[in-house]
Amino acid sequence: MDVFFYSTLLVLTVFFRKGCHAALLGNPQVIDMTYTFDDTTVIWPKREPFRLKDTFRGYHPNGYYYEGSYYEGYEHSGTHVDAPSHFCKDKWRMDAVPLERLMGLAVVVDVSSKTKNNADYTVTAQDFQDWEEKNGRIPDGSIVLVRTGWDQFWSDKRQYLGTDTTDTSLLHFPGIDPEGARWLVQNRGMHAVGIDTGSLSTGQSTNFSAHQILCEADIIGLESVANMDKLPTTGATVYALPLKIGEGSGGPARIIGIINNPESGGGRDEL
Amino acid sequence: MDVFFYSTLLVLTVFFRKGCHAALLGNPQVIDMTYTFDDTTVIWPKREPFRLKDTFRGYHPNGYYYEGSYYEGYEHSGTHVDAPSHFCKDKWRMDAVPLERLMGLAVVVDVSSKTKNNADYTVTAQDFQDWEEKNGRIPDGSIVLVRTGWDQFWSDKRQYLGTDTTDTSLLHFPGIDPEGARWLVQNRGMHAVGIDTGSLSTGQSTNFSAHQILCEADIIGLESVANMDKLPTTGATVYALPLKIGEGSGGPARIIGIINNPESGGGRDEL
Numbered sequence: 423m424d425v426f427f428y429s430t431l432l433v434l435t436v437f438f439r440k441g442c443h444a445a446l447l448g449n450p451q452v453i454d455m456t457y458t459f460d461d462t463t464v465i466w467p468k469r470e471p472f473r474l475k476d477t478f479r480g481y482h483p484n485g486y487y488y489e490g491s492y493y494e495g496y497e498h499s500g501t502h503v504d505a506p507s508h509f510c511k512d513k514w515r516m517d518a519v520p521l522e523r524l525m526g527l528a529v530v531v532d533v534s535s536k537t538k539n540n541a542d543y544t545v546t547a548q549d550f551q552d553w554e555e556k557n558g559r560i561p562d563g564s565i566v567l568v569r570t571g572w573d574q575f576w577s578d579k580r581q582y583l584g585t586d587t588t589d590t591s592l593l594h595f596p597g598i599d600p601e602g603a604r605w606l607v608q609n610r611g612m613h614a615v616g617i618d619t620g621s622l623s624t625g626q627s628t629n630f631s632a633h634q635i636l637c638e639a640d641i642i643g644l645e646s647v648a649n650m651d652k653l654p655t656t657g658a659t660v661y662a663l664p665l666k667i668g669e670g671s672g673g674p675a676r677i678i679g680i681i682n683n684p685e686s687g688g689g690r691d692e693l
Numbered sequence: 694m695d696v697f698f699y700s701t702l703l704v705l706t707v708f709f710r711k712g713c714h715a716a717l718l719g720n721p722q723v724i725d726m727t728y729t730f731d732d733t734t735v736i737w738p739k740r741e742p743f744r745l746k747d748t749f750r751g752y753h754p755n756g757y758y759y760e761g762s763y764y765e766g767y768e769h770s771g772t773h774v775d776a777p778s779h780f781c782k783d784k785w786r787m788d789a790v791p792l793e794r795l796m797g798l799a800v801v802v803d804v805s806s807k808t809k810n811n812a813d814y815t816v817t818a819q820d821f822q823d824w825e826e827k828n829g830r831i832p833d834g835s836i837v838l839v840r841t842g843w844d845q846f847w848s849d850k851r852q853y854l855g856t857d858t859t860d861t862s863l864l865h866f867p868g869i870d871p872e873g874a875r876w877l878v879q880n881r882g883m884h885a886v887g888i889d890t891g892s893l894s895t896g897q898s899t900n901f902s903a904h905q906i907l908c909e910a911d912i913i914g915l916e917s918v919a920n921m922d923k924l925p926t927t928g929a930t931v932y933a934l935p936l937k938i939g940e941g942s943g944g945p946a947r948i949i950g951i952i953n954n955p956e957s958g959g960g961r962d963e964l
Contacts, residue, residue, distance in 0.1 A: 452792045452793055452796070454792050454937075456937045457937070458788045458937050458938075458939040459936060459937055459938050459939060460788075460938070460939025460940065461939075462939075470763065474938065474939075474940065474941065479942075484899055484900050485900060486780060486900050486901055486905060487780060487781060487782045487905075488779070488780060489778050489779055489780075489786075489942035490767065490768055490769055490779065490942050490943075491767075491768055491938075491941060491942060492741065492765060492766065492767050492768070493765065493766060493767075493768060493936070493938055493941070493944070493945075494763060494764065494765035494766075495763065495764060495765075496761065496762075496763050496764075497761055497762050497763070497764060498761055501937075507760050508759070508760055508761065509757060509758060509759060509760075510758060511758045515760075517729045517731075521723045521725050521949060522723055525723070628755055629755050629756060629757050630757055634757060634758075661932055661934070661949075663932070663934040663947035663949065664947060665730060665764070665936060665945055665947065666725075666727045666728070666729050666730055666772075666947055667729075667730050667731070667745065667762075667764055668729040668730060668731025668732075668733075668745075669731065669745065670745065670762060670764070671750075671760035671761050671762060672761075673764070674764075674936055675947075676934035676935060676936065676937055676946075676947070678792060678932075678934065
């Protein structure tokens with residue numbers, strides 16, 4: 423036991439305790455992975471848009487300033503969570519989803535190079551296996567985020583969905599292949615699967631098989647997730663907190679990513 | 694340098710790194726501080742209730758099962774966030790509030806013993822000073838949660854608000870005294886102030902002075918916060934993530950508390 427020992431112990435203790443509260447006491451990077459809900463919110467064909475209504479902004483007779491509005495929208499528009507009940511009978515509705523399933527270490531699977539000339543690309547088991555080859559096994563309790571690069575089209579509904587008409591046969595955007603979804607649920611224990619397009623199932627899907635496979639396994643879905651490119655491949659924590667709608671099939675959500683240790687560049691050892 | 698030194702170093706490193714990801718790799722306690730949005734949601738007099746509309750639950754002609762609904766509500770009903778623009782002109786609206794202001798170390802100021810026989814109790818500077826006497830200075834960047842005990846009345850609108858009529862002069866519930874709010878903004882650097890009643894300003898307030906003082910200082914408000922009694926006095930982290938409503942004056946929120954280190958009992962040294 424010498425001075426060197428105790429000083430090292432002190433430095434280590436301070437360093438790691440600080441790290442423990444990096445999201446608060448340090449200067450953490452907090453990423454908003456949520457699109458604003460307003461008249462720019464991309465809406466599925468035939469659905470009504472998100473709206474603020476009966477907005478009051480001004481002075482009350484008692485002298486104070488006041489603003490307030492009603493809001494309305496569809497559960498599955500904008501950045502949102504799919505509860506398993508969305509496509510699976512008798513599965514968790516929104517308020518029944520355990521909170522723990524809405525958070526976890528982020529795993530960003532970037533397939534954007536494959537979607538460049540193929541708006542109908544579907545993400546396969548091989549894509550997840552290729553990711554693991556480079557980055558290690560997808561951890562239990564993680565949130566798998568499929569990055570197709572489709573966020574670049576958010577401001578243009580026609581490009582984001584493939585159509586701005588009500589004809590759903592014209593929907594074109596990448597999604598998860600049923601075979602890829604099946605590999606995930608049979609082999610890995612993630613909490614949730616998210617995507618930067620409007621739907622986990624590809625635009626050309628007519629039966630939403632990827633959704634069905636995921637919800638049958640109680641996997642939570644995250645859709646129209648923003649700013650995935652701002653997360654490291656691993657090393658961030660995602661909190662996907664939806665409106666707690668009683669008996670809802672999903673809900674608009676605030677999704678954030680906290681980069682656990684920006685200095686590390688989010689390397690694999692952060693897991 | 695001896696074996697003892699290196700083994701201690703290893704144990705310390707593993708212990709604190711584990712702590713860093715306690716919310717994920719350990720078995721953290723995650724508290725849902727949010728009431729479900731449904732027909733039990735307490736609504737301010739004269740406001741419309743929260744509603745699900747046009748719900749579809751059943752089989753699509755293509756053979757798959759599907760559920761989906763529209764939702765609608767008022768920004769300031771149920772568990773929600775007040776943006777500073779709610780009572781202060783030209784201040785941040787909901788989508789402009791920096792994400793960092795919506796998270797922080799929880800400071801639970803329990804005044805429930807003072808509200809037992811006084812539904813109109815207002816929380817004073819002395820209450821905050823008494824808390825600091827026992828627990829230390831309210832940290833910068835924290836979320837101050839005022840616990841009045843009013844959550845016990847949530848299921849009974851008449852008791853929670855003091856009235857189930859539209860006569861706002863009959864509102865009775867505890868709130869923050871303007872003098873208490875002024876002491877906080879002039880002396881401490883918290884991110885947000887929350888309460889377990891329907892409003893930061895007491896039911897009998899006619900000009901919402903506590904709100905005005907807080908929003909003028911860009912302090913975020915949290916109202917109808919649930920389950921404060923499940924948090925330790927200090928040692929938890931709160932994430933209060935509202936619906937990101939474009940130009941909103943606030944929004945329904947999912948508020949969670951993560952108990953950083955359950956083993957510690959949330960002692961002051963956790964800060």
